[in-house]
Amino acid sequence: MTKTVEKQQSPLWENIKVIIQALLLAVVIRTFLFQPFTIPSGSMMPTLLVGDYIFVNKFAYGFSKYSFPGTFNLFSGRIFGSEPKRGDVVVFRFPPNPSVDYIKRLVGLPGDHIQMIDGVLYINGKPVPKVPDGTFSSDYSLDPGSHIPVYRETLSDGKTYDTLDQIPDGPGDNTREFIVPPGHYFMMGDNRDNSADSRFDVGMVPAENLVGRATMVFFSLGHDTPFSHIWDWPANMRWGRLFKAVQ
Template identity: 45%
Template sequence: MSDQANKAGDVKPENTADNKGTDSQKPAKNEAIVLLKDLVVIVLFYLVFTTFGWGSFHIPSGSMEPTLEVGDRIFVSKLSYGYNRFSFNFDPEFIPEERLFDDAPERGDVVVFTLPHRGYEDFIKRVIGLPGDTVQMKGGRLYINGDLVDRTLVRDVNYTDYQGHERRVKEFEETLPNGVKHRIYERTDRGPSDTTALFVVPQGHYFMMGDNRDGSADSRELGNMGFVKHAYLVGQADVTTFSLYDCDQGKDISCPAGVPLGRFFKLIE
């Protein structure tokens, strides 16, 4: 009897321990599966959102100052001009260049585009010339279809750029032929790109320029960027989300406690 009791006693703790171990492992496995499912859903949502909705980009150079500052994070609407292979990450070659829900940008739009001949690098500029337009710079002044584009001096700006160079520029408000107003920087009207040949924009292409006119490599350099093909458009820049702008540059930007809140959630015009 005692042998049976001892045998029962020997077995019971082992069985009890096994049951406890199994029970404790099940919740851990369930939590891991739930976490994995959540991660998959988040990744899928991100891919769908950034492919068909708004892509997220950052500004690494000063070519679009004062509209966009170095360190700005922006949302770019991919719905604006439709979808093709360049709407997707890594530009998959099996997706055609023909656009689904195709639409054309308007003069003055700030757009992100990619350039295959520059290693599929992404750029952001403003649409200045539409298909069939003529564009020319004469002594720092912009001419579209033979007409001088109006600009009005806003102020003189002294600041330290993101590379640590002291800059003195004039800030103008420029008014494009369709009435779009935007700000530009001009260091001089005698720079290397301030007087150009007459450009005729081919069909299916656009003439792009940076708002920092003396600090932008753009369509004025045919051997570098040149005219931008419609198929290469990624989307229209809509809004800054937040910014890592360096407040020490000295521009008139709200930076309480060194945080550039003046760049947060700012519409891009």
């Protein structure tokens, strides 16, 4: 009679395997599916606030060399790509320095003519409707504006979102006409008077530089609360922003 001896693995090794599998799964999700980002500035107010933590859909536009950790030049262009839509909130690599991530709203597609005239966005010669939509106050110490006029813009496809107009006749309210070249996009911040975007030094953003589309705010701390100050979370949590879709 033959006895079968089962080899039992130690609980410690089983725990190590579970941890390794979980880490590998996290790496795959972060690299190919969703990546968390923190909003560090007020350029996308009122849509995104300083202290928002968001998920970015990395497969929305396919993948480029900037989709992966590090600076490995694995390939050029995009694979499994799909075209972004006008009005998407997009994370991309800053063209003059691709090691830096930016987040803005895509307003210009390849071939579009983009211009700001008296604070109104013109796309291909037509003004984007802009109507008053209340006021906005910030709890961010470096941009503490209160009762800032909010204007709701509506694109030709029905996409609608709020913008801020802090400074009448600001430096970005009247621009030359920009023509978006093939394979590039024109980006603007919703905080129109406090955003470094395609009107200024960002310039046109190559398709290769797109990282993904912002989809959801999953966590949000106000009043410049550091993430590490867990004891301050209850008082400074923006509860109404948790799991809020990015429009």
